[in-house]
Amino acid sequence: MSPNFLNGITLLLVYQLVGEVIARLMSLPVPGPVIGMVLLFLTLLLRNGLEQVVEPAASALLSHLSLLxxxxxxxxxxxxxxxxxxxxxxxxxxxxxxxxxxxxxxxxxxxxxxxxxxxxxxxx
Known part of the structure; x- marks a missing residue:
């Protein structure tokens, strides 16, 4: 596994974890991964260059989407x-x-x- 993939998957999992924590702490009826995805989207809009970090992990996950x-x-x-x-x-x-x-x-x-x-x- 390349360091780029590991950095990207770590970032994706951190955003999912943050979303899950927010959903549970605030007792929101929205799944934590959805909140994490919205936060990641906002971060991608505000910070240039982050897409190069996430892209290898996202591509690898999407190539195996059917398994999910x-x-x-x-x-x-x-x-x-x-x-x-x-x-x-x-x-x-x-x-x-x-x-x-x-x-x-x-x-x-x-x-x-x-x-x-x-x-x-x-x-x-």
Whole structure:
């Protein structure tokens, strides 16, 4: 393993740890890794050159992304009976959640297009 990879993975894990600590100390309903990811994003925006530190580790993790779905698949199999008992509310949540996400994404896209001045038609 190269020192660049070790530095990058250490930085990613530190941000995840900081996010987890913040989530638990403040009793937030947001997962710690999500908070850590937001903090890392803000740091990347504010500090130039940090992306070269994170890039080797991020690329290595992304190249093996499919392996990260194995624990989720195992979790589904462990709770298969519960999922079978609660299929209707789960299906409704998935359906409505997807529709809401699509609608919000479309509205955000339209808003960004208007802000960037690209919402105007070419014939105007």
């Amino acid at each position: 779905f194995v624990p989720a698949g195992v979790g589904v199999m462990v709770h298969f009976g519960r999922i079978g008992d609660q299929w209707l509310p789960i299906s409704a949540a998935l359906l409505f959640g997807t529709l809401i996400t699509l609608a919000v994404t479309a509205l955000v896209m339209l808003g960004v297009q208007r802000l960037m001045g690209k919402g105007r038609s070419d014939n105007a």
